[in-house]
Amino acid sequence: MDTKTKAGAGALPLNTILDGDCIDEMRKLPDCSVDLVFADPPYNLQLKGHLHRPDNSRVDAVDDAWDSFASFQTYDQFTRAWLAEARRVLKPNGAIWVIGSYHNVFRLGAALQDLQFWILNDVVWRKTNPMPNFRGKRLTNAHETLIWASKEEASRYTFNYEALKELNDGVQMRSDWVLPICTGHEREKDENGEKAHPTQKPQSLLHRVMIATSNPGDVVLDPFFGTGTTGAVAKMLGRDYIGIERDADYRRVAETRLARIRKYDKAALEVTRPKRAEPRVPFGQLVERGMLRPGEVLTSLNGRHAAKVRADGTLVADDVKGSIHKVGAALEGAPSCNGWTYWCFKRDGQTVPIDLLRQQIRAEMQ
Amino acid sequence: MDTKTKAGAGALPLNTILDGDCIDEMRKLPDCSVDLVFADPPYNLQLKGHLHRPDNSRVDAVDDAWDSFASFQTYDQFTRAWLAEARRVLKPNGAIWVIGSYHNVFRLGAALQDLQFWILNDVVWRKTNPMPNFRGKRLTNAHETLIWASKEEASRYTFNYEALKELNDGVQMRSDWVLPICTGHEREKDENGEKAHPTQKPQSLLHRVMIATSNPGDVVLDPFFGTGTTGAVAKMLGRDYIGIERDADYRRVAETRLARIRKYDKAALEVTRPKRAEPRVPFGQLVERGMLRPGEVLTSLNGRHAAKVRADGTLVADDVKGSIHKVGAALEGAPSCNGWTYWCFKRDGQTVPIDLLRQQIRAEMQ
C-alpha cells in the first residue's frame, strides 16, 4: 500500500480506505485538510414498499402521512450530519461534488445551501445507455444530477477552464455531460462473477470531475467509497485519496482494484494552463527592450483609434494618458479593455496585436 | 374572450387571467378542480454586480423585484404556501410541473416531497443555445430542471406514453429534452420593441409537457402566468387554462397574445423538431472513457511524427501542444489538418486511425 501522510496536515491517512461509518471516520480527520470531496451517498430508494427506521425496525404503513414525512426527516438528518463533517474537513478553498437522482438530490441540494456551501453548478450526467422504462408509465430516467459547490461563497475554488475546454474540442464545457454508464470490463465483479456494487460510477465521470476541479497532488476524500472509482481515478491522475467504506466486501474489491492501478506519467498529467497563470509581463518592458519605440503609434484593433507610446510604458491619445488598458477603455467608452489584444503595431506591413510581443518575451523566459 | 365555466366544478374562471397574488387567487378556487398545474416560479437568483461580455456589452440580467427574496427561509415559506394551495386545487389524479435552476430547484423539490406530492420524473431541459459563461469561471449553465409530480403516490396520473414515443421518432422519450430557448418572433415584445418578459419559456417546452401529461378538455392552471406561454399552448392544444398574474404589463401582453392564438395551430409548433446531425465527439472523450490512455503515443498516418496524449485531451509533440488538429497541422507545416484521420494508435498489432474510436462512440449514441 502506498500510504503516506501529508506534511503539516496532522496525520492524514492518504491513499487508504478507512473502515467505518463515514460520519465517525470524518470526525477523526483534522479541520481544513482536504481539497475536494466526491460523494455518492445512498439514494434513499427504499421509500417505496419497505421503509426502515434508523434502528432498522420496519415501518408498516407507507401511505401514512406522518411516516412518510418522518422518513424524509431521517434522511435529512443523516445528510446534514455527513455534509457538516465534510465541510469541516474541507480547506477554505475546497469544493464538493455530490451525485444523486430525483429521489434524493433535492434533499442534498437544499442541505448544501442551508449549510452555507455555495453552489457553483448543477451538472447533468446524461447516460447514453440508460435502463429503459419497461412499463411505459414514465419517461426513461436517463440522467443523474451532480452538484458542484464550494465550501463558502468567498472560496477561491479550483476550476481548470482551459483543460475542460480542450476536453470538449475547443468550446467551453457545458453543464450537461454525455457519458455511458459503467459496463463491461470496467465493472468490478465479485468472487461469483456478479457485479460487486449496484451503482458503480464510470471512471469517465470521475476523470472529468477531477480534471475540472482539482490539481495533481490534491487530496480527494470520498466518504461513500464503494468499490473505489474515486480512488482509482485519483491514483491514475496523481491525486491522493482518502476513502471511507463500512462494507467489508466493497473494501476488499476496492483494495484489489487500487493495487492494479498505475499513475499516468507526469507529462500526460499536465493540462492546458490558463493565461492568468503565465508570468506577468509589464508593457513597459516592451519599450525598455526596444521592441516598441517611444513615439511609435499604435492603432486599435477596429482601426478607429490611435495612441502614441511614451518612454515610461504609458500611452497618450487625445486627452487620455495611462496604461494600455485604461486608454483603450476610455477611447471605447467601455468599463474595461484588455490592451494586449486591443492595440496593434505594424510589422512587415501587417498590423498585429502587441500581445505577439508579450508571447515572444514569455517564450524567452522558458 | 372565450370565457366559460366547467360544469360541476364550482365556478372555474376558465380561459381567463386572474389579476392578483397567486396564493390569494388560488384560495378562491374550489378543491380538486384542475387537472394539471404548470408553474415557473421566481428563481431567487442572487446577483450582485453587473456582468459584461468580452465585447463589453452588458448582460441584461434578471434584477426584477419579484425575483428577490431576503433569505432561503423566506423563499421556502413562499414556495410551500403556493405549493400547498396548488395541491388543494388539484384533482386527486392531477399532476404538477415546476421548473427551476440550481438556485431554487432543490428548494422546490424538497418542498414537493414534504407536501406529499409524489415525484414521477425530473426532466432536464438541455438548451441548444444557452448563454455562455463569460468569465470562464464555471461550466456553461446550459440546462434547467423540471420536476413532474402527481398529487399523491396513489394518483392515477395521465401519461401519454405512445404520443411521446411518436414525438421522439419512435423511441421511448427520455428525461432529457433538447430544445432551443425562446428567441426571434416567438419572443413577446413590449411597446418599445423590448422583450416583454425576461424569462419567457419556449412554446415547444409547454407543448411537450401538455402532450405528455394532459388530454384535450383538461384544465391547466399556471399560477405564474407571465406573458402566457402556458395559456397559448393550452389553447392551441384544446385544453382550458387558468392564469394568475399580478403584473398588469405582463397581463396585457398575454391578453393580446392569447387573442391571436387559434386552436390546433399545429403548423406553428412543428418547427421545434430537433434536427438529427452526426453528433460531435470531442477527442477528450476518448481519454475520459479510457479508449486512449494519458501518456499513450500516437503516430501520424505517414509515420513521420509522434505525439503524446495528455489527460485533458490535448497532444504534446516536441514543442507543440494543443488539439489533435492543431498539433497535426503544426508538425506538417500545413494550415490545417484533420486529426481524426491523421493520428493513429496501435490495436492488435495494427496501426489504425483514431477515427475508428469516434465511430464506436457514435454507434453507441444511436
Added chain:
DNA sequence: TAAATTGCTGAATCGGAGA
C-alpha cells in the same frame, strides 16, 4: 489595477448569378 473572458440561433444584410 491589470488582464481575462462567449456559443448558438435566427433575422437582417450584402453580393453575385441568372432571368
Added chain:
DNA sequence: TTCTCCGATTCAGCAATTT
C-alpha cells in the same frame, strides 16, 4: 439594365448566484 433569388456574412440577443 434592373430585378429576384439564393447563399454567405454580419449582427443582435439570450434566468448569470461570473476575478
